[in-house]
Amino acid sequence: MLMASPLASLPKEWQIWIEENLARSCEPSSMADVMVRDGRFDPRLAYAAIEQARGAPVRQSRPPRQHQALPEIDTSANTVLAGDRVVDILLSLKAPRIVLVGKLLADEECDALIHYAETRLERSPVVADRDGSNELTAYRTSRGAMMQRSETELVARIEARLAALVRWPVENGEGMQLLRYEKGNEYRPHYDWFDPAMPGPRKHLERGGQRVGTVVMYLSDVEQGGGTSFPDIGLQVQPKKGSAVFFANTDSFGEPDRKTLHAGEPVEKGVKFIATKWLRAGEYR
Numbered sequence: 553m554l555m556a557s558p559l560a561s562l563p564k565e566w567q568i569w570i571e572e573n574l575a576r577s578c579e580p581s582s583m584a585d586v587m588v589r590d591g592r593f594d595p596r597l598a599y600a601a602i603e604q605a606r607g608a609p610v611r612q613s614r615p616p617r618q619h620q621a622l623p624e625i626d627t628s629a630n631t632v633l634a635g636d637r638v639v640d641i642l643l644s645l646k647a648p649r650i651v652l653v654g655k656l657l658a659d660e661e662c663d664a665l666i667h668y669a670e671t672r673l674e675r676s677p678v679v680a681d682r683d684g685s686n687e688l689t690a691y692r693t694s695r696g697a698m699m700q701r702s703e704t705e706l707v708a709r710i711e712a713r714l715a716a717l718v719r720w721p722v723e724n725g726e727g728m729q730l731l732r733y734e735k736g737n738e739y740r741p742h743y744d745w746f747d748p749a750m751p752g753p754r755k756h757l758e759r760g761g762q763r764v765g766t767v768v769m770y771l772s773d774v775e776q777g778g779g780t781s782f783p784d785i786g787l788q789v790q791p792k793k794g795s796a797v798f799f800a801n802t803d804s805f806g807e808p809d810r811k812t813l814h815a816g817e818p819v820e821k822g823v824k825f826i827a828t829k830w831l832r833a834g835e836y837r
């Protein structure tokens with residue numbers, strides 16, 4: 553139920569913001585978009601307040617965006633039960649949503665994954681913008697092994713643990729990627745979400761929808777370099793065997809979040825081994 557005066561129910565600075573932008577002849581529906589971004593205001597309130605201020609209806613440019621469920625970790629305490637294991641919560645950021653967890657994997661699990669991958673490694677590809685095929689590029693120089701979901705008993709166990717951790721169905725996960733970076737290897741800044749404006753990435757959206765979340769699990773320590781960095785927010789995560797970084801690739805409306813730009817920094821000394829798990833909005837077959 554909306555108030556008698558939607559405009560008056562807004563904080564003063566937003567009332568002024570509406571008046572000033574209307575005076576500047578801003579597009580009312582774009583103003584409403586700004587007001588509802590990141591869940592700031594209910595769309596009905598935003599539209600009603602702008603309509604009241606201008607004394608005329610606002611034609612909606614598109615249906616108001618709906619909040620979407622996303623993978624999420626309970627960070628209300630310093631540990632969380634993730635299925636068969638209690639995991640440490642080490643760092644939590646709200647926007648973009650990033651959570652660093654410790655003790656996700658036992659040392660023996662990390663070693664077993666590395667051992668399994670060692671004989672299967674191939675140069676890691678990226679998705680080509682033009683047609684969605686796999687292509688090799690100088691900005692991703694690791695080697696890796698693509699796993700099927702539940703490919704081994706260990707992989708199935710870790711997938712079930714991850715599903716419990718991020719409260720997201722196992723069926724929405726892509727197969728794990730085991731990646732090895734040697735000295736100088738890196739993955740330069742990139743997004744994990746598929747850009748719907750590009751024909752290649754758009755094709756990948758047909759299978760399971762957007763990549764709404766990523767979990768990078770560190771299977772080894774690295775002597776120097778090799779951090780996972782988020783250049784636009786100044787965050788760097790140092791690999792620590794058994795720990796992991798989770799991030800949501802979209803905002804709460806399911807729109808790609810540009811603040812999730814991230815990179816695997818060049819390894820300077822030692823070898824970096826990770827397992828990456830990408831989580832889709834829907835079931836991934």
Ligand SMILES: O=C(O)CCC(=O)C(=O)O
Nearest residue numbers: 739768779780815816828
């Ligand atoms: O190597 C890293 O630390 C990050 C890996 C990554 O960006 C990815 O797999 O999407």
